[in-house]
Amino acid sequence: MKDYFIKKAWLLLIVSALVSCTTLGQKSTPPNIVVILADDLGWKDVGYNGAEFYETPNIDALANSGMVFTNAYAAGPNCAPARASLLSGLYTPKHKLYTPGGKSKGKLQYMKLKVPTKGAPETFQTFVSNNDAINPNIICIPEVLKEAGYISARFGKWHIGPDTQGFDISSSNGTDLGLEKKHYGDIDIAEQLTDAAISFIETTKDKPFFLYLSHWDVHTPLRARPEVIAKYDQKQQTTATVWNTTYAAMIEAVDTSVGRVVKKLEELQLSENTLVVFLSDNGGHTHITKNHPLKAGKGSLHEGGIRVPTVFSWPGTIPQKSVNHSPISSVDFLPTFSDLAQLKLPKTQDFDGASLAPMLLGKEKTRNQDIFWHYPLYLKGFKGNRTLAVSGTETPYWRATPASAIRSGPWKLIQYFEDGSVQLFNLDTDISEQHDVSRTEKEVVANLLRKLKAWQNKTGAPIPKSLNPQFAPN
Structure with missing residues (x-):
C-alpha cells in the first residue's frame, strides 16, 4: 500500500x-x-x-x-x-x-478461406492484420x-x-x-x-x-x-x-x-x-x-x-x-x-x-450517416454463441467468419465472403435480426451492396478470396 x-x-x-x-x-x-x-x-x-x-x-x-x-x-x-x-x-x-492478436482463432480445417490464422503456416498471412x-x-x-x-x-x-x-x-x-x-x-x-x-x-x-x-x-x-x-x-x-x-x-x-x-x-x-x-x-x-x-x-x-x-x-x-x-x-x-x-x-x-x-x-x-464494419477473419464460438455454421454444413461453430456490414437508415446488410451470400434486416422492426429479408427486398440489397463495395474500395478493405487447401468441413 x-x-x-x-x-x-x-x-x-x-x-x-x-x-x-x-x-x-x-x-x-x-x-x-x-x-x-x-x-x-x-x-x-x-x-x-x-x-x-x-x-x-x-x-x-x-x-x-x-x-x-x-x-x-x-x-x-x-x-x-x-x-x-x-x-x-x-x-x-x-x-x-481487426482482432486481439491479429489472427483468426478456431480449427483451421473449418476455415474455407486462407486468412491470417493462429498456428497456421506463413502462407496464410494473405493480408496485413496488426497484432x-x-x-x-x-x-x-x-x-x-x-x-x-x-x-x-x-x-x-x-x-x-x-x-x-x-x-x-x-x-x-x-x-x-x-x-x-x-x-x-x-x-x-x-x-x-x-x-x-x-x-x-x-x-x-x-x-x-x-x-x-x-x-x-x-x-x-x-x-x-x-x-x-x-x-x-x-x-x-x-x-x-x-x-x-x-x-x-x-x-x-x-x-x-x-x-x-x-x-x-x-x-x-x-x-x-x-x-x-x-x-x-x-x-x-x-x-x-x-x-x-x-x-x-x-x-x-x-x-x-x-x-x-x-x-x-x-x-x-x-x-x-x-x-x-x-x-x-x-x-x-x-x-x-x-x-x-x-x-x-x-x-x-x-x-x-x-x-x-x-x-x-x-x-x-x-442525421443520415451510413456506418460500416469489416472483419476479414474467423472467430470460433462457444456456449451458445456459435451463430454461424461451417461453410457447406449445418454445424454451428463460428462467432464470426470473414464479412463486412453496413447500417444505412433502418437497414443492416451483412456480406459474407466465404460464399458471397448476404443477410438483410430492418432493425426498426426486427432488432433481434430474426427475419432475413434479402430475398424480398432486392432493391435495398443492391443499393447497400453498392455502397458497401464502394466503401471497401475506398478504405482498401482486404477481401479474402484464396481457398484454404486444408479446408475439411466433414
Missing part, C-alpha cells in the same frame, strides 16, 4: 509540471472531455436500457442528465479494433487492427486536442500498441507510468483507476483536459469484491432467473467509478464545462450475460456484438433526458471532440467519422 501512494505522488508531480508548462492558445476555454469506457459490457446491462438484475444508478443518472444514443455502435466487434477506431476516428481497414498495435503515425484524439492546449491522461486498458498516441500521462493501472500490464480480474483495479482519474482532474482543473478512463472490468476472468458479490447472491434468491452475481458486482464497480468521477466534477464546479461520455467497447458475452433482444454477442457482427450503451452528458449544454435514435459509431468521437474544441481536423489523415456536435448542441435532431 505504501508503494501505491508513492507512485501516486509521483504521478501528481508529473501532472502538476505539465499544467504549469501548458498554455492555452484559444480565446475561449474549450470543454473538458471525459470518456469512461467499460470492457465487454452488454447493451442491455445498464438500467436505462432495461437491465433486470444489474444495478447501475450512477450510469442511469448520467443518462438522465444528458443524451442517450439508442443506436450507438462500436466500430469493431471486440476489444482492440473498437478501441483503435474510437481513438483514431478510422475504420478497421485503415488501422488494420494489438496501430501505426504510431496515426493521429489520435489527444494529439488533435493538444492543439487547443489540452492535457491528456489515459488510465486503464490500452490494447493498441507501445506508442502512447499523444497522451501526456499513460498508465494501465493508474500508478505505473509506461509499464503496460494486464489487470484482468483485479478486484481493486476499478477503484485504483478512478483514484488516479480523480487526482488528475483535481490537478488539471484550471486547464482543459481530456481523460480517457478505460476500465478492465467487466472482462473475464470474473472476479469482484466478496462483499459486493454477497449482496447480489442475496438478491439472486429473490428471482427465478439465474444471473451471474460476480458479473453483477463487476458492473457495480464500473458504475461506482462513474459516480465518483461525476461527483468530483460537481465538487470542483466543472460540470458545466465538462462533457462526460460513457460507453462499452463491444457487446457482452452471451455465456455470461443476457443480450436479448439483441442477437449474438461479443465477436459477432450481429447487434449483440456491436451495439453498445452510449451516453453523452454536458449539463447546461446537452438537454436532460434527451434520446437520439440516429445510428452513430465510435469513429465519430474524434471529429466530435475536435469540433467541440473549435479545432479543424488535420488534413494529413482521412478520418472516417463525422461530428455529433450538431445533434449534441440541438442544431440537428437526427
Whole structure:
C-alpha cells in the first residue's frame, strides 16, 4: 500500500509540471472531455436500457442528465479494433487492427478461406492484420486536442500498441507510468483507476483536459469484491432467473467509478464545462450475460456484438433526458471532440467519422450517416454463441467468419465472403435480426451492396478470396 501512494505522488508531480508548462492558445476555454469506457459490457446491462438484475444508478443518472444514443455502435466487434477506431476516428481497414492478436482463432480445417490464422503456416498471412498495435503515425484524439492546449491522461486498458498516441500521462493501472500490464480480474483495479482519474482532474482543473478512463472490468476472468458479490447472491434468491452475481458486482464497480468521477466534477464546479461520455467497447458475452433482444454477442457482427450503451452528458449544454435514435459509431468521437474544441481536423489523415456536435448542441435532431464494419477473419464460438455454421454444413461453430456490414437508415446488410451470400434486416422492426429479408427486398440489397463495395474500395478493405487447401468441413 505504501508503494501505491508513492507512485501516486509521483504521478501528481508529473501532472502538476505539465499544467504549469501548458498554455492555452484559444480565446475561449474549450470543454473538458471525459470518456469512461467499460470492457465487454452488454447493451442491455445498464438500467436505462432495461437491465433486470444489474444495478447501475450512477450510469442511469448520467443518462438522465444528458443524451442517450439508442443506436450507438462500436466500430469493431471486440476489444482492440473498437478501441483503435474510437481513438483514431478510422475504420478497421485503415488501422488494420481487426482482432486481439491479429489472427483468426478456431480449427483451421473449418476455415474455407486462407486468412491470417493462429498456428497456421506463413502462407496464410494473405493480408496485413496488426497484432494489438496501430501505426504510431496515426493521429489520435489527444494529439488533435493538444492543439487547443489540452492535457491528456489515459488510465486503464490500452490494447493498441507501445506508442502512447499523444497522451501526456499513460498508465494501465493508474500508478505505473509506461509499464503496460494486464489487470484482468483485479478486484481493486476499478477503484485504483478512478483514484488516479480523480487526482488528475483535481490537478488539471484550471486547464482543459481530456481523460480517457478505460476500465478492465467487466472482462473475464470474473472476479469482484466478496462483499459486493454477497449482496447480489442475496438478491439472486429473490428471482427465478439465474444471473451471474460476480458479473453483477463487476458492473457495480464500473458504475461506482462513474459516480465518483461525476461527483468530483460537481465538487470542483466543472460540470458545466465538462462533457462526460460513457460507453462499452463491444457487446457482452452471451455465456455470461443476457443480450436479448439483441442477437449474438461479443465477436459477432450481429447487434449483440456491436451495439453498445452510449451516453453523452454536458449539463447546461446537452438537454436532460434527451434520446437520439440516429445510428452513430465510435469513429465519430474524434471529429466530435475536435469540433467541440473549435479545432479543424488535420488534413494529413482521412478520418472516417463525422461530428455529433450538431445533434449534441440541438442544431440537428437526427442525421443520415451510413456506418460500416469489416472483419476479414474467423472467430470460433462457444456456449451458445456459435451463430454461424461451417461453410457447406449445418454445424454451428463460428462467432464470426470473414464479412463486412453496413447500417444505412433502418437497414443492416451483412456480406459474407466465404460464399458471397448476404443477410438483410430492418432493425426498426426486427432488432433481434430474426427475419432475413434479402430475398424480398432486392432493391435495398443492391443499393447497400453498392455502397458497401464502394466503401471497401475506398478504405482498401482486404477481401479474402484464396481457398484454404486444408479446408475439411466433414
